[in-house]
Amino acid sequence: MAVPRRKFALSKRLFIATRADFVCEYCHTPEDFSPDLFNIEHVIPLLHDGTDEDNNLAYACGGCNGN
């Protein structure tokens, strides 16, 4: 069963991006140098009982986010 992707509020997105210093938290590519749109990703997927809490969210580039 697929869990629909959630949209995060801009304020949440900005908080996670700022916390990550605008680099992908997996491969450390700066957002400015990536052609991809960065996204907020669940470290533990919602399917596996992950939550929308800040400590379960990471800033990720398209490659690391599986786009």
Ligand SMILES: [Zn+2]
């Ligand atoms: Zn990445």
